[in-house]
Amino acid sequence: MIKASAKLSTRGNSLAVTIPKDLLEATGFRQGDDLSLLARDDGVIEISHAAPDEAALDAAFEWSLGRYSQAYADMAK
Template identity: 45%
Template sequence: MTDQKRERGVRETGASQLSPPVSASMKVRRVGNSLGVILPRDLLAALGVEEGDTVDVVQSEDGRIELTVVDREADDLMAMAEEVMAENRAVLRALAK
């Protein structure tokens, strides 16, 4: 996992982790004023996501599109850490000297 993804609290879910491999064809459909796809149940299960979860779509260096599942626990911990740092900014600056 890259440092950037670790900082954002992203858990990578690659094809090597899926057993057996999942493949699906999906139609692009109109959703309100946008376009979207509906992920099949087996793909959702392979990703380990449920309704309300956040999934990032990123393009890798080789041009592939990857779905990554945001790790809610890591996001929550990072938010708490940022809050503590913001509340104690003066103390942290003094300690850094």
């Protein structure tokens, strides 16, 4: 496990955090990577590599959930 600290800085109308090099090397993150961010209820932000076309996968799941809601309900029993 690698532990580091960082500060939030202003970037335009947003806030940004700089990730130290050793953490980047440990995770394999590279400039330009698509990332997935998850804000947990306990205040932790999880950052991970985004799945390829994650938005398209989410849209397909939402469509199938609407189209086959009864099948999902039956499988959940």
